[in-house]
Amino acid sequence: EVQLVQSAAELKKPGESLTISCQASGYSFSSHFTGWVRQMPGKGLEWMGSIYPGDFDARYSPSFQGHVTIAADKSTSTVYLQWRSLKASDTAMYYCVRQVGIAMGGTHFDYWGHGTLVTVSS
Amino acid sequence: QSALTQPASVSGSPGQSITISCTGTSSDVIPYNYVSWYQQHPGKAPKLMIFDVTNRPSGVSNRFSGSKSGNTASLTISGLQAEDEAHYYCSSYTSRSSVVFGKGTKVTVL
Numbered sequence: 001e002v003q004l005v006q007s008a009a010e011l012k013k014p015g016e017s018l019t020i021s022c023q024a025s026g027y028s029f030s031s032h033f034t035g036w037v038r039q040m041p042g043k044g045l046e047w048m049g050s051i052y053p054g055d056f057d058a059r060y061s062p063s064f065q066g067h068v069t070i071a072a073d074k075s076t077s078t079v080y081l082q083w084r085s086l087k088a089s090d091t092a093m094y095y096c097v098r099q100v101g102i103a104m105g106g107t108h109f110d111y112w113g114h115g116t117l118v119t120v121s122s
Numbered sequence: 123q124s125a126l127t128q129p130a131s132v133s134g135s136p137g138q139s140i141t142i143s144c145t146g147t148s149s150d151v152i153p154y155n156y157v158s159w160y161q162q163h164p165g166k167a168p169k170l171m172i173f174d175v176t177n178r179p180s181g182v183s184n185r186f187s188g189s190k191s192g193n194t195a196s197l198t199i200s201g202l203q204a205e206d207e208a209h210y211y212c213s214s215y216t217s218r219s220s221v222v223f224g225k226g227t228k229v230t231v232l
Contacts, residue, residue: 037168044125045160045168045211047221061220062123095167099221101156101174107215108158110179112167 002026004034004096004113011119012086019082020116022096029077030054033099033106036070036081039115040092050099050106051079059105086120093117126151126212126224133230134202142227144195144212150222156215157195159188162226163208171210172197199229207231 007021024034035050049060053072060070069082081094093115101107127145134140144157151157155175160168170179172188175195185200195214199206212224 044226045162045213045223047213047223059219062218101215103154103156103215103219105219107154107156107221108170108173108213109160109168109221110170110173112169115167 002098002111004098004111006094006096006113006116009117009119011121013122014086014088014120016086016120017082017084018086018118019080020094020118022079022081022113024077024079024098027098030074033059034072034079035097035099035106035109036068036079037095037097037109037112038064038092039095045095048081048094050097052105053077053079086118088120088122090118091120123149123216123218123220123222126214126222128210128212128224128227130225131228131230133232134199135232136202136204138202139198139200140202140229142197142199142210142212142229144197144214144224146193146195146214146222148193149218150214150216151190151195152193153217154215155190157188157190158213159186159197160211160213161206161208162211168211202231204231 096113097109098111099106159172162168
């Protein structure tokens with residue numbers, strides 16, 4: 001059974017750094033793109049980017065390029081989403097997703113984690 | 123890249139059919155048959171309902187169907203049921219090898 005288990009909710013202050021995680025199981029981790037989708041409070045879904053753990057090829061949405069870093073650890077089948085300096089506008093639910101499909105990088109998301117709520121407030 | 127265009131809300135009575143539209147551009151919906159649809163109930167993670175325009179994942183009811191014509195993809199829900207009340211999001215692969223979502227449609231079962 002495919003599972004994406006995400007880290008717990010976080011409460012941080014503006015300017016702080018943060019890394020949240022997603023541990024995958026039930027499939028060949030290195031052979032599938034795994035990515036992140038943001039959902040701000042009361043808003044829609046936004047694809048942030050994804051990584052191919054096999055060669056650590058990371059792709060980002062233009063809207064998030066330079067603001068976050070996506071990394072992977074093949075030894076623990078874990079994908080990470082990292083911020084160097086959080087802003088209040090980063091407050092959102094972040095979903096880990098397995099991205100699949102025949103086009104480069106994958107075309108859709110067949111499995112979703114339960115979400116990690118990040119709250120940034122002074 | 124701009125979000126795909128969806129109606130904010132659609133409603134229908136139990137047993138009826140409803141259709142949600144999703145309009146894109148020459149960079150996403152038009153050139154690719156890679157439109158997907160997701161259902162999200164309040165407080166829950168989204169669930170894949172349709173991929174590659176018309177395909178249903180295993181376990182998804184055949185009351186859900188997808189289509190595409192030109193720059194507009196559509197999700198049709200037949201035999202509307204109370205449990206179908208949720209937000210629905212379309213997405214498309216893009217020419218930048220990325221994925222763009224629509225802003226979502228709230229489906230209300232009257």
